[in-house]
Amino acid sequence: MIVSVSRRTDVPAFYGEWFVERLRAGFCLVPSPFNRFQVSRVSLARSDVDALVFWTRFPAPFAPAFDALDRRGDPYLVLLTLTGYGPPLEPGAPPVDDALRAARTLADRIGRQRLIWRYDPIIFGPGLDPSSHLVRFASLATGLEGLVEAVRVSFIDLYRKTRRRLAALPGGDAFQVDPAATSGAGELLAGLARVAGEHGMSLSTCAEERDWSASDAPPGACVDGALLDRLFGVRAAAKDPGQRAHCRCAPSRDVGIPDTCLHGCVYCYATSSHEFAARRSTSHVPGQPSLLPLPESDLRTGC
Numbered sequence: 001m002i003v004s005v006s007r008r009t010d011v012p013a014f015y016g017e018w019f020v021e022r023l024r025a026g027f028c029l030v031p032s033p034f035n036r037f038q039v040s041r042v043s044l045a046r047s048d049v050d051a052l053v054f055w056t057r058f059p060a061p062f063a064p065a066f067d068a069l070d071r072r073g074d075p076y077l078v079l080l081t082l083t084g085y086g087p088p089l090e091p092g093a094p095p096v097d098d099a100l101r102a103a104r105t106l107a108d109r110i111g112r113q114r115l116i117w118r119y120d121p122i123i124f125g126p127g128l129d130p131s132s133h134l135v136r137f138a139s140l141a142t143g144l145e146g147l148v149e150a151v152r153v154s155f156i157d158l159y160r161k162t163r164r165r166l167a168a169l170p171g172g173d174a175f176q177v178d179p180a181a182t183s184g185a186g187e188l189l190a191g192l193a194r195v196a197g198e199h200g201m202s203l204s205t206c207a208e209e210r211d212w213s214a215s216d217a218p219p220g221a222c223v224d225g226a227l228l229d230r231l232f233g234v235r236a237a238a239k240d241p242g243q244r245a246h247c248r249c250a251p252s253r254d255v256g257i258p259d260t261c262l263h264g265c266v267y268c269y270a271t272s273s274h275e276f277a278a279r280r281s282t283s284h285v286p287g288q289p290s291l292l293p294l295p296e297s298d299l300r301t302g303c
Helices: 016-025 060-072 096-110 130-144 160-167 172-176 185-198 225-232 274-281
Strands: 002-005 027-031 039-043 051-056 076-081 115-122 150-155 202-206
Touching: 016 027, 016 060, 051 060, 060 096, 076 096, 076 225, 096 115, 096 130, 115 130, 130 185, 150 185, 160 172, 185 202
Parallel strands: 002 051, 051 076, 076 115, 115 150, 150 202
Antiparallel strands: 027 039
């Protein structure tokens, strides 16, 4: 079993103490994001976990958890999302310099093969045209050179709630452009791939409907079964049926809960609003089995 920690929230940045407690307990409880009465028990016992994949913008607070994982000998990868957009798109994200310092510390611990950069999502809007993306990406790649070998990129998916939140920003109508549908999308990806190569990184796309291999941006995966096999001998199925049609991630069990991330990214599909997530997070108790308290009536655990 591969454990994903987590597509739905930034556990390393905000909930490290809870995760360490769950490692000690050997399990956690996870309510379905579609039905809160359906609660699954996910084993975190070393004998049941083939590998863990962590998703984060800021891994520095998670050092005690990495210590615990290293003592147990757990195989794990870390996906570091770093775009440098800042406010108003990412009002709570850590400053770029802080994120880069955390990346250096983590790369020293785990090595560059196990730290993957996500420049995701690519958004067009005020101050975010293709040329500015190339400049921004090159600056971040310079800071990450020698720390990562791979970078995943994807264009924003403009879900209804995403469009609504973006439209509320200054100049919000300009954010309604689907970058993947523009004539310059392939040229932008080719430019990003070229810059990545100049800094010793390979670039691939994530969950894109179109195959951009002709732009030197072949399809890739975040929960990368081939990489997990190469590094740790983990044999995983090629496709997680619970993910989007064009997602190539290997199957995993996610332990997060939506509407608990405090970065406040306006484009996030897993957060309804920063204010709602902030209110919900106040009920978090590190010693409880689920990221948020479960009413007694919700404790109907599956396998």
